[in-house]
Amino acid sequence: MSIVVDSVSKRFGEFVALDDVSLEVRDGSLTALLGPSGGGKSTLLRVIAGLETPDSGRVDIAGEDATEKPPQRRNVGFVFQHYAAFKHMTVAKNVAFGLTIRKRPKEEIEARVDELLKLVHLDGFAHRYPSQLSGGQRQRMALARALAVQPRVLLLDEPFGALDATVRKELRAWLRRLHDEVHVTTVFVTHDQEEAMEVAEQIVVLNEGRIEQVGSPKALYEQPANDFVMGFVGPVSELSGRWIRPHDVEILREPTDGTEEAMIDRIVHLGFEVRVELTLGDGEKTWVQTTKGHAQELELTDGEIVWLRPNEPADQPSDEPVPA
């Protein structure tokens, strides 16, 4: 195990940020800490980095007890949401910082900086200042800076949170590829379930200072441990008083066993996806996700009465959950 967090608790005054949290992160894996803001995910990351001291519990990094170690001696790379670029230094000096502190020979530093700037596609920007870079470029510089010291674990706190949607998507895919290249154990914090699903091998869902579930993106989506996880990792609609994924509801023209009557309020065409909003017999609102083709086949129109039947995917055996 690369990181072991054991029964860690942390309070800020009356606010409980982490409540007896335990977690294991496998060597070389890519893990997302996912949850709503205030759920404790950033605090957990900062505890692993040594930027926060836990009130109780223990943190092991690469098999060593790191609980009492200051951040300087943990050998972790940390990337901040707002880049934390050293504004008075050039890109090259920023990336070289950790190596300069470690008093490495000048040639070695230069070679390593060159190599890293190539890795993050910033070769040619070595002599610029952070203020002359775009947000995405600054974050790639920060990543190169964190990787320069060959950390045992790489920790990223909402790394794409300050970037616009297009750049964010680009960097996600890029982080995924980068991880395949450098294989450093990586943990990143996000509140965006799509980002977590797309990038991570393992997702840890945190809410109100506790871990709700740990699993692969597929396991979380298909076998959520509770309503919170179900609601957080994907869309939900309600049928017969329980939560179901809106694409797991079938629309029928005729009533059969276990169907519920509903009236179509509105059909929203989103391209390939079609969203059907309905009112059930008891007056409750619900919605169903279907495809363009299927909606055409059924010739659905506003105001019609249809019958809804839940499909049961939950009992199917799923893949092996990713070991934590």
Next chain:
Amino acid sequence: MRSKYALRFLALGYLALLLGIPVALVFVNAFQDGVGAAWAAVTTPEAQHAFYLTLVMVAVAVPLNTIFGVLCALAVVRQRFRGRALLNALVDLPFAVSPVVVGLAMLLVYGRRDGWVGDWFADQGIQIIFSTPGMILATMFVSLPFVVREVIPVLREIGTEQEQAAATLGAGSLQTFFRVTLPAIRWGVAYGVVLTTARALGEFGAVSIVSGKLSGQTETATLFVENRFQRFDETGAYAASVVLALLALVTLLAMNLIKPKEAQG
């Protein structure tokens, strides 16, 4: 449009009446008997000693207040402790208390006969009141807040993330301070130094009380100006004033010269 010009006229007119014209008149009066007379007035042994003493005040008070100011600002912004608010408020005391009062207070503490610790210092052979140490202390007191006040908002603005990033990259607290924090606050520090220097150059009230005004011994440049003026030596008073004004101007220019383009404006 008209209001735009009115605003400029108001700002410039106000400055001209309050500052520009009086200072210009000082220059005019200094040279009324010719450049030679003015030069002679500021190169007498008394005058030279007065400028020397003023520069000593600056040379001691400015570095000490700069170091203290940066440390104090770090304590106020980066740490949480009981009495932090009190420290922050106390730093402004020299702004609030008249320098004359500061001078009198110093007599009560360091005075030889009835001072609180004056006797003890006298027994060690150190005379504080009516000598250079006392004048330096008075200058330090009145020029204390400038660096602190300039650095605190800059420290708040840069936040702690750069320092935390440095820590995760292996930098100890001293390395983080010299490589990350200090470069980030350097213009705040520089501006504080300029203001401290200007204040130390111009200090009159507190120094006047603790100095004893012994011409050629405990007379700073400002005290020299007063001395000349009271002896109806107008050329001497105004010429020395011009030198003081030029010293302050050089300080301002020096900062603008070392300041790179990116930090201006």
